[in-house]
Amino acid sequence: MDLALLRTFVTVHRAGSFTRAAALLGLSQPAVTSQIRTLERQLGRPLFLRQARGVTPTTIGDELAHKAAPHLDALVEIAETGDDSSLRTLHLAGPPEFTAERAAPALTELTGDDGQGFALRVSFGNADETLEGLAAGHHDLAITTAQPRGTLLTATPLCDEEHVLVAAPRWADRIVPGKLRRREAHTLEDFPVVEVHESLPFIARYWASVFDSRPATSGTVVVPDLRAVLACAISGAGLAVLPRYLCASALERGDVVALLDPAVPPLRTYFLVARTGTLAMPHIARAHEWLLGAAGNWS
Structure with a gap:
């Protein structure tokens, strides 16, 4: 069986679309379609069901992808690595704040030419973008708050993130002591809010978990980075819900x-995700194990 056909097939399987696969492979869409049809003729079975938006693998297609993908990834790894003196490159993707503050610094301990080290390349994105990029082969490991479905990707719980409702002292002084403990969330209705999105994902999750209600407010400041949310909260822009690891120092300083x-703070779970079969590659396996070990010390 032609390896070029298998490579095209696996790319289509991961991308879920002939068009996206063609872009990834640097081929025209007709060329990709022709290669898939050739492979289907050789196997005597359909590998994909064509739909209005993209393609869905058949049972045979799924089975072939899960058998072939790890071996093709290994061949690509060998080709990219070259001789043993060159460093392997680990491509990591995840949410910007968590990846920048925790995952990337932890992995830098493994970078360098020590015979087992690797070069590190980091990219940021939301859960959907990160998992799509991982499935398409752009990343080796991904950190997400969404657990992927199916068997193409393998997810391992990495750590839990505690969320804290914070504000600058001048806003905290306006709250009557004990009212929030009685779940009087309406006490906060007139407070300005700093969030990462208009939908108030962190505030809404906290309100549902702690107050068993929905927030009756809108974002006063919306900025798509939790580090900027913290900076705005410190400046007095309003209250915010933040991961404890991100605001711990600001809490200690009294900012x-x-x-x-x-009693039971809201939590969010992070998952460490790899393509099924790629943990057989030493540098990916080592990074995976190292991150899981490092997460045990994150609080």
């Missing part, structure tokens, strides 16, 4: 104040 200390 912001935790407005509530619920």
Whole structure:
């Protein structure tokens, strides 16, 4: 069986579209379609079901992808690595704040030419973008808050992230002591809010978990980076819900104040995700194991 046909097939399987696969491979869409048809004729079975938007693998297509993909990835790894004196490159993707503050610094301990080290390349994105890029082969490991479905990707729980409701001291001083403990969320209705998105994902999750209600407010400041949210909260722009690891130092300094200390704080789980079969590659396996070990010390 022609390896070029298998490579095209695996790319289509991961991309879910002939068009996206063609872009990834640097081929025309008709060329990709022709190669898939050739492979289907050789096997005597259809590998994909054509749909209005993209393609869905058949049972035979799924089975072939899961058998072939790890071996093709290994061949690509050998080709990219060249001789043993060159460093392998690990491509990591994840949310900007968590990846920048925790994952990337942890992995830098493994970079360098020590015979087992690797070069590190990091990219940021939301869960959908990150998982799509991982499936398409752009990344080796991904960190997401969404657990992928199916068997193409393998996810391992990495750590839990505690969320804290914070504000600058001048806003905290306006709250009547004990009211929030009685779940009087309406006390905060007139407070300005700093968030990462108009939908208030962090505020809404916190309100549902702690107050069993929906927030009756809108974002006063919306900025798509939690580090900027923290900076705005410190400046007095309003209250915010932030991961504890991100605002711990600000809490210790008194730059912001935790407005509530619920018995069961809201948590969000991060997953460490790899393409099935790629953990057989030493540098990916080592990074995977190292991150899981490092996460045990994250609080």
